Amino acid sequence: MPTDSKNLNDANLEQNFEDFLEHSLSGYISTNPRGEMIRINSKLLEWLGYSTEELIGKRITSLLAVGSRMFYETHLSPLLKLHGSFEEVAAELLLKDGSKLQVLLNGYVRNDENNNPLFIRLNVYKATERKVYEENLRLAINDAEQTLQKEREFATLREQFIAVLGHDLRNPLGAIKSGASLLTRSALSDRDKLIVDMIKNSSLRMEELIANVMDFARVRLGGGLSLDLKEVFLKPVILHVTEELRAIFPERAVTVDFEVNDAITCDPDRISQLLSNLVANALTHGSADEPVKVAAKIVSNSFELTVFNGGKPIPGDALETLFEPFKRETSAPSQQGLGLGLYIASQIARAHNGTLSAYSTVDETRFTFQMPLF
Structure with missing residues (x-):
């Protein structure tokens, strides 16, 4: 074949949308206004495991699992009539071997010059990996929420413990302060006076620490x-x-x-x-x-x-x-x-x-x- 003739054929092929749809990596279906399949591309036939002859003339809903079929008849079909299209709808296709295929559907109605429907076209995309991703994401979010809830419960328990500890420390500290005050009224040696002053100063420091702990617990537990x-x-x-x-x-x-x-x-x-x-x-x-x-x-x-x-x-x-x-x-x-x-x-x-x-x-x-x- 001459080079010019080959280039012309390649150019025609590049502009041939029929070839594009037939050999696309996505699935395409055309149905008449009643929903009966009139054309299916080779990629979708490969996914489904059917031949063209086995599907032509059958309703599109025959390829859908029960839940997807009900949704198509009650929602998507009326949506096509009212708005002329729908996008990114999850569905399950029934394969010839009895298994199911997770897909996403886009659909639109092609009308004539009088706005009467000529045919319906559906684009079909595999959603298996997307479903796995969404499920893994859902599980990850669930695990994160459970971990966060446990951390919150632990933090609340810890802060409640701090509050109780701070409260219970006040009684023995009060006794220490009272004892130190009583000792100052007694006759003490210089050494004993230093020890009593040390006890009093340490008690003041402890009192400050306990007050801070109690206030911290109040703030963190929501009381302010x-x-x-x-x-x-x-x-x-x-x-x-x-x-x-x-x-x-x-x-x-x-x-x-x-x-x-x-x-x-x-x-x-x-x-x-x-x-x-x-x-x-x-x-x-x-x-x-x-x-x-x-x-x-x-x-x-x-x-x-x-x-x-x-x-x-x-x-x-x-x-x-x-x-x-x-x-x-x-x-x-x-x-x-x-x-x-x-x-x-x-x-x-x-x-x-x-x-x-x-x-x-x-x-x-x-x-x-x-x-x-x-």
């Missing part, structure tokens, strides 16, 4: 932090906190610069707890050679309470997670504590519709609580 709002002058509250911490850290200097003259609406006990956590954090992690400074003032109709300390700056990656529970400064991993103090302080700030922020450089580290004035 409760506030007892009232109008108070905060200067005595702040001075009391700093005096208490000076007693625990007698070798350290804590200064107070208080510039607020008016009463402020807040929960004084919670503000005391917030400040105690911030100052204790500064005394624990700040430089022992520099004082911890506490400053309070009104800025742009907001109450602002700031705690400053010197020493090494907090690393940038630590700043990002500083207010998360059970996080501690990596610069001082040997320091004792649960890592709840700053988390509870941030929750107290949030409960007051305020914010707690941290800023740290080589010159100073400061924590600032800002609360809008009511």
Whole structure:
């Protein structure tokens, strides 16, 4: 055959949609308006295991499994009449050997110039791999949901345990504090006085830890932090906190610069707890050679309470997670504590519709609580 003639035949073949449909990797069926099959391509015949003669003239529904047949007759056939097409409908085909094939169907009606139906065409795509994928995805989602539910149940149980533990520790701690107070009224040697002071200071530290644990459990179990709002002058509250911490850290200097003259609406006990956590954090992690400074003032109709300390700056990656529970400064991993103090302080700030922020450089580290004035 001459080259020009061969090229012409190849070009004609490339434009021959009949050849394309016949040798497509998908299945194609044409039916008359009554749903009787008038043409089936070779790929679909290969899937089904039938010959053309065995299917021509039979209704398309004869190839569908019971459920798919009912759906075709009650939904797809009316849909073709109303809208002229449907897309991506899952169905099961009955093969000649009795097995079933999962497929997706697209269908449309071809009308004449008077809008009367001439024939119906269906495109058939194998959906076996898609079904396997969907089933595996469903199983994976189910496993993930079960794992997540177990994790939630475990987390709730853990937090309930923390709450109960914190509550039950208060009684023996109260007895220790009472015993230490009674001993201070007795005649003691200098050595015994030091021991009693150590017990009292340790009791205060334990009380703070238990309060943080209890508050953590309340927040995580959904109760949130409760506030007892009232109008108070905060200067005595702040001075009391700093005096208490000076007693625990007698070798350290804590200064107070208080510039607020008016009463402020807040929960004084919670503000005391917030400040105690911030100052204790500064005394624990700040430089022992520099004082911890506490400053309070009104800025742009907001109450602002700031705690400053010197020493090494907090690393940038630590700043990002500083207010998360059970996080501690990596610069001082040997320091004792649960890592709840700053988390509870941030929750107290949030409960007051305020914010707690941290800023740290080589010159100073400061924590600032800002609360809008009511």
